[in-house]
Amino acid sequence: MTNIHAALEIGTSRTVLAVGEGRPGERVKVTCHAEIPSTKIRKSQILDMKQATRSVQSVLREIEKQKDEAGNSLGIGNAFLVVSGQHIKADPFQGIALVEGGKVSQADMDAAASSSQRMPLPKDRELLDAVSQAYTLDSLGGISSPKGMSGHTLKLDTLQIHADANRINDARTAAEDAHLELRDPLFAATCAADAALDDRERRDGALVLDLGGGSTGYAAYCDGYLVAAGVVGVGGDHVSNDIACAFQTTHAQAEGLKMREACAIVGLDKESTARVTVPGFSPLMEAKTVSRRALDTVVNLRLKELLSVIREILESRDLLHHIHAGVALTGGGAAMKGLDELAQRELGLPVRIGTPANVDGLEDAANPASYAAVAGALMYAHRNYERKPGLGSLFRGLFR
Amino acid sequence: MNAKSPILLVGVGGAGSAAALKVREAFGAPMRIVLSDTDAATGREDAPFVLLGGDRLSGRGSGGDTVQARLAAEDSAKSFDEHLDGVRLAVVTAAMGGGTGSGATYEIVRHFAELGVPAVVFATIPFSFEGEDRQRRCAGMKSMVEDAASAAFFAPLDDLVGECDNMDEAMRRAYESLAAGVTLFWRLLEKPGYIRLDAERVRAMLSGAGRARFAVATASGENRAGTVSDAIARSPLLAHGSAPVRSILCGVLAGEDLRLSEISRIADGMRDAFGHSCRFELATVNDEETFSGKISVVAMLFEAGQEDAPEESSGQSAPKGQRRSRRGGQSALAPGSRTDRFSNVEPTVWKGENLDIPTYVRRSITLEI
Secondary structure (H helix, E strand, O other): OOOEEEEEEEOOOEEEEEEEEEOOOOOEEEEEEEEEEOOOEEOOEEOOHHHHHHHHHHHHHHHHHOEOOOOOEOOOOEEEEEEOOOOOEEEEEEEEEEOHHHEOOHHHHHHHHHHHOOOOOOOOEEEEEEEEEEEEEOOEEEEOOOOOOEOOEEEEEEEEEEEEHHHHHHHHHHHHHOOOEEEEEEEHHHHHHHHHOOHHHHHHOEEEEEEOOOOEEEEEEEOOEEEEEEEEOOOHHHHHHHHHHHHOOOHHHHHHHHHHOOOOOOOOOHHHHOEEEEOOOOOOOOOEEEEHHHHHHHHHHHHHHHHHHHHHHHHHOOOHHHOOOEEEEEOHHHHOOOHHHHHHHHHOOOEEEOOOOOEEOOOOOOOHHHHHHHHHHHHHHHHHHOOOOOOOOOOOOOOO | OOOOOOEEEEEEHHHHHHHHHHHHHHHOOOOEEEEEEOEHHHOEOOEOEEEOOHHHHOOEOOOOOHHHHHHHHHHHHHHHHHHOOOOOEEEEEEEOOOOHHHHHHHHHHHHHHHOOOOEEEEEEEOOHHHOHHHHHHHHHHHHHHHHHOOEEEEEEHHHHHOOOOOHHHHHHHHHHHHHHHHHHHHHHHHOOOOOOOOHHHHHHHHOOOOOEEEEEEEEEOOOHHHHHHHHHHHOHHHOOOOOOEEEEEEEEEEOOOOOHHHHHHHHHHHHHHHOOOOEEEEEEEEOHHHHOOEEEEEEEEEEOOHHHOOOOOOOOOOOHHHOOOOOOOOOOOOOOOOOHHHOOOOOOEEOOEEOOOOHHHHOOOOOOO
């Protein structure tokens, strides 16, 4: 039973809960998942705790209705929390250890790793992950496995991903009020990368763009290491808001236009001159039409700007030309029409939709890439907690 | 090409590029020039050319679509950088009302401004008979070009042409007039005179310049100074002001026979016509070869700009995305724009811009909904 885990994401657009079962190797099978639209969450920040709690309760109820493969009803006691939002930052930090006996031992490596976990953080920050990169032994850098090498000082480069502790606590409170205990908070973009990238891509250099409702997370890999991660506080909600402003629609109408009609590339073909119908939202609201070209222009401007910000961030760290395997788009925004082509133009890299590659059970999902983050969280749980004792409480009343 | 000149002439769009070539032809000496258009056919072998939005429009032109032209110019803005080495002032020619002239000029000038290169724009405004659509398209982009440029001179084609019933003749006369004005301005900058106007003096003058108007006139004969002065004062091109004139740049171009009394007569005439209290800058060019026996005058009037307007706020600079327009004082947020969706959470700020404000609003894109 300890190879079954749950992951919760309280996002700007939707609240998602997924349950997965570990398979041999690192594969995970998502046995059931549920999602409902979020209410009163802006740019990944909860503005109404009661609503957030109700959202968690709703997805819990939905999951409980579903049967697992054995036909049993699931009752979930805890879940890993997937977090995003522009409050998440990543900073480099170096762990250090003196090599005892002149040759690097496992104990020296553990000491360097332990030291790397001690980056001082302000009280209001919570560490999400300390991702190991390469070792440096004396002046020799870029070492992946230093065990047995001769030297005096061993350093381990890490990328420390941390978040606003208050935002994490808000999610914890909302979940706990719904009687769901939250385990490790995990960064959505690196989770999505876990699910969408394979080892070869990470070695060749790859970028994951996790396009959420309130923000866009990025995780860049070179030589197999996570070299940059962060969040730009612009997401699909901004696209919808731009459409709502431009065409004087409700946010729901704009959301519909974005997902059904809009294209990130403004075409010059005949179809682009057509008009798009915006259905009325209530009996008092008449349907109207808007120019497809204008709609596409609004979306193009926003997404192009977002991609240019990401490009500038990567260029400023001299990373863009190290990304040879290309870009994987994940998150709900990955389904936006033309986004892959626009990203290819703006970033000058091959782009694909980041369908979770190491995960089963999402074959029938309408947009599998939108589950990449929760799927990656399930993989993390499977990798780190499988077969460890004392996790009997993970599922409260499982198979009850 | 004069590779050392600190002044670069940039033609934007088909008509703007044609006007730039006319300026080069009239100037008769090497000058730095770049042509640009969304239509690849505008390119020619004897002048550097920037194809705007090659990937987006495949060199077929913007089809009269201002937004497409803007996006195309934005795509290709960096292509101008290789032509900007040592440039201290860009002079841009364009025709407003079409797609590329209207849309691309703003993006190009904005790019120059970001690189610290002030731009002086000389552009035409469509004939009134060309219809409301072109006039509206022009009006929308005109105010944005005025905001982005250090100075922008807009000459209505109706005024440039005067009474002329033949369309070909009218267009020829219009662009020759525009080119003549730019050429005289160019001569003021490039040719020596008693009172020299160079790129640095123009840069200083243009700092904080508001909306601008310009006119040129040429006269010869006994009372040439009086004639040219009267022509400038009566020019319809100088009659479109909406605010008091803050400063005047008067360029007098003549041969070796230019007399001090003539300079004085012209300067007094302009002060009488446009105000004695405004700042007055004079420049002269002595070019016997071009101006023997005649006097040409270039008059540039600058209206009061934003710096002269009272501040409504506490004086703190607003974020870039919320900055007020330099001209009309209208908020950069178009009517109906909403940012309140994100008002309760930390704004997303990138390089001073509030990204929560719709991109099309911050970029002042007028959508044809």
